[in-house]
Amino acid sequence: MRAVRDDMAGAGHSLAYTTVMTLLDRLARRDAVSRTKKGRSFLYVPKLNREQALAHALEELAATFFGGSQVELRSYVAGNGAAGTAVAGAIEEDLDITLL
Numbered sequence: 001m002r003a004v005r006d007d008m009a010g011a012g013h014s015l016a017y018t019t020v021m022t023l024l025d026r027l028a029r030r031d032a033v034s035r036t037k038k039g040r041s042f043l044y045v046p047k048l049n050r051e052q053a054l055a056h057a058l059e060e061l062a063a064t065f066f067g068g069s070q071v072e073l074r075s076y077v078a079g080n081g082a083a084g085t086a087v088a089g090a091i092e093e094d095l096d097i098t099l100l
Contacts, residue, residue: 004044
């Protein structure tokens with residue numbers, strides 16, 4: 001936990017201990033990290049490398065906003081407009097709700 005906070009502080013982010021703890025707990029519940037009790041603290045180890053995590057995140061993005069279509073996601077990212085304004089509007093609305 002301390003190593004994560006220290007790394008984040010080195011990157012210019014100041015996070016509370018409880019924020020880091022909550023994030024790591026959520027990652028453990030999603031099976032993205034393993035958690036092992038070591039004394040009074042936990043040791044967290046990633047289960048996915050960066051490429052695997054990115055692929056999983058993109059699959060979730062496609063499933064959530066593009067009906068699972070990676071073609072529509074690629075088209076939207078490329079700016080071709082094939083995803084349509086309705087999809088773009090839904091993304092913006094969901095992001096607005098998420099960021100509130």
